[in-house]
Amino acid sequence: MVRGSSPPGSPPDPPRAMSRPEDPDAVTILPLSLFAALTMPNPIAEAVDVTPVRYTLRFPNPETHYVEVEAEIPTDGKDAVELFMATWTPGSYLIREFSRHVEGLLAKSPGDEPLRVEKVRKNRWRIASEGLDRVIVSYRVYCREMGVQTNWVDSSFALINGAPTFLSPADSPPRPHEVAVELPSTWTRSITGLPDAPGGSPNRYVAENYDVLVDSPLYAGNPSVYEFQVDGIPHLLVNEGEAGVWDGPKSARDAEAIVRAQRDFWGSLPYDRYVFFNLLTEAGGGLEHRNSTVLMTSKWATRSRPTYLSWLFLVSHEYFHTWNVKRLRPVELGPFDYENEVHTRSLWVAEGITSYYDRLFVRRAGLCSVEEFLAGDPPRPGSGDDRAKSDIERLQETPGRLVQPLETSSFDAWIKLYRRDENSANTSISYYTKGAVVAFLLDAEIRRASGDSKSLDDVMRLAFERHSGARGFTPDQFRAVVAEVAGIDLDPWFERALQSTEELDYGPALDWFGLRFSEPDDAEDGPSADDHPAKGWLGLDTRSEGGRLVVSGVKRGTPGFEAGFNVGDEILAIGALRVPPDGFARRVGLYRPGETVSVLIARREQLMRLDATLGQAPPDRWRLELNPDATPEQVARRSRWLGE
Structure with missing residues (x-):
């Protein structure tokens, strides 16, 4: 999935996460998964007509953001055929209701006779096929969401994802899906991961089944x-x-x-x-x-350099998924139910371990320094951060780490990670972030237990060998692989790291790799307190909104939280002195910790004052760095870890 993406609500972490809900009225669609289709024979498929579904994509006026789809749908001689559109796309765990962008759906016979169309669910249509062997369906899809999970079409290019584009027969045996692309005259080519269709015609592709179709985005335009x-x-x-x-x-x-x-x-x-x-x-x-x-x-x-590093980390992250997720996956992630949420507690493996390795492989490839690797993700534009932060820093700055366990974060991905609000940092954590931290600690634990003869690298390779087939792994099976590689029982360790909200113990990993947390900026050998007195701090997140200074976040445990500030409050003045929209933190910093200030705010157009006792910003105590006092043994272990 998306490391570095920004789901609604601007989460602090990417957004680089089963049993199905009990719904007696739901009609479950379970197309044969990609994994099963690639590894197991299907006698049902062999016994029926496997005439392909054939699509043609057209862009007659791409500047209007539409793709026109014509689909030739085999009916197997039925009197009616039901079509469905996915409500979500694998790798991004949110019901996105793709059918909301479908317009003007019509059906006809191969002889151009109109057929009756009835919409029967939010994402399903029933076509009166009247015993015909195939029907022709046409519709338009509005494509103007610049996201990796959605569709984009404009005058310069198109990105077409499978889930938000293709209607497919429901309750149908696995069958090929062919795609033909008719390019506007100003575009030169289309590109996809699908193989070319037989016959050698340009811009024609074939997917062996629906799962492969959904998993193969298509680009059209004038690329380099x-x-x-x-x-x-x-x-x-x-x-x-x-x-x-x-x-x-x-x-x-x-x-x-x-x-x-x-x-x-x-x-x-x-x-x-x-x-x-x-x-x-x-x-x-x-x-x-x-x-x-x-x-x-x-x-x-x-x-x-910072933004290019972010891109390199992103490339490494998504490419690592070629093995970890697309082939080695939690058991719940396939066969897919494309119409309902698919819950798993193992996204910390799928995304968290991938997030741990993404930067590690940029380092092992020689594309970043050790210092850049340890520093973490460079600041994202508009994030409010002014420097790179590691996953450890982001986790320790999130109060929700004391509320939500890691496995619960994975299970609740559908309702929390992609539906963040101003209180999310107080109640939840990201399985990307904590998952990566747990992977780092687990790697060190395996290396320590095995005398540095084994590592998390060996776990991933053995898990791939054992569980990358048609079924996937259960949480117990993945833990069993870890225990086998490490040579010790790690169940108590996993219970604390995955199922509790206990603070993580970084000491063993730092000691093993010869690392340490850096000293705060106001260390003893810095300037004297008289020259640089401590600054007051409320701990509020603010933004400028049309010339207004507005509270955008209030974290638990801060003076601002205790004083009763709300998200949406407009800050007008401290005492009798107006605060400029871009100078709040600087003004608060002119006061001293322990002082009480009266802050004038406007809340839903009503003026009121809040009395706040200022605190002192917590020291920057979670930054990783090389320990200058590391022993030769620690340096050697660190070098092996980094692939030097």
């Missing part, structure tokens, strides 16, 4: 394409929107270095072609697919 080969397998970096600014050759070289580093880790490449769709659209995020990924970033990212 860079190809490199690893083990004789072609890899494409497809850049949309370079604009003479993005450094295409450098980004292709570095993507290749990441591919090679991860190939060395896993031992081989599990596909015959791979596509990096890199959309330079001033958006953000990434989403993994079986042999491709969609990335979004700024065209200026190669001009700035």
Whole structure:
């Protein structure tokens, strides 16, 4: 999924997460999963007509943001055929109601006779096929969401994802799905991870089943394409929107270095072609697919070291999913129910462990320094951060770590991670963030228990060997692999890390790798307290809104929380002195911890005063750095960890 994406509500962490809800009235769609389709024969499929579903995509007026879809749907001679559209897309755990963008659905016979269409559910249509062997369905889809999970069409290019685009027969045996693309005259090519359809015609593709179709985004436009080969397998970096600014050759070289580093880790490449769709659209995020990924970033990212590092981490994250998620997956993630939530407690493995390895492989590929690796994710534009922060820092700054266990964060992804509000930091944590921290600690624990002969690397490879087939792994099976590799029972460790809200113990990992948390900026050897007196602090997040200073976040345990500030309060003055919209933190810093101030606010147009006793900002105590006093043994262990 999307490390670095921004789900609604601007979560602090990406957004780089089963049993189905009990609904007696629900009609469950369970297309054969990609994994089963690739690994197991299906006698039902062999016994019926497997005439493909055939789609044609047209863009007659792309500037209006529409794709027109015509679908030839086999009916197997039924009197009625029911079509469905997915409500979510694998890798992004939110019901997105894609059918809301479908317009003007019509059906006809192959002889152009109109057929009756009835919408029977929010995402289902029933066609009166009257015993015909196939029907022709046409509809339009509005495509103007610049997201890796959705569709975008404008005059310059199109990104078409499967779930929000293709209607498919419900309750149908697995069958191929063919896609033909009719390009506008100003576009030169289409690209997808799907293989070309037989016959050699351009812009025609075939998916062996619906799961593969949904898992294969399609781009059309005028891209800059860079190809490199690893083990004789072609890899494409497809850049949309370079604009003479993005450094295409450098980004292709570095993507290749990441591919090679991860190939060395896993031992081989599990596909015959791979596509990096890199959309330079001033958006953000990434989403993994079986042999491709969609990335979004700024065209200026190669001009700035922090933003380029963010892109490298994103490439590494989504590419690692080629193994961890797309082939080695929690048991609940396939076969998919595309119409209902699919809950799992193992997204800390799927996303958290991937988040741990994404930066590690950028380091192992030689694309960042040790200091850059330890510093963590560079600040995202508009995030309010002024420097890189590690997952440990982000976790320890989130009060929700004391409220929500890691496995619960995974299970509740559908209702929490992508539906964040101003109180989310107080009540929840991200399975990306805490999952990555737990992976780091687990790696050190395995190395310590095995005398540095084994690591989390070995766990992932053995888990892939054991559980990357048709079924996937259960939580108990993944823990069993860890115990086998480590040579010790880690169940009590897992219970604390995954099922409780106890603070994590960083000491053993720091000691093993020769790391430490840096000293706060106001360390004893710094300037004297007389020269730099402590500054007052309320701990409020604020933003400027049309020239108004507005509270945007109130974390538990801060003076602002205790004083009763609310999100949405407009701050007008401290005492009798007005506070400029861009100078609140600076003004509060002119007071001293322990002083009480009277703050004039406007709440829903009513003026009131709040008395707040100022505190002192907590020290920056969670920044990782190399321990200058590390022993030769610690340095050697750290070097092996970093692949030096």
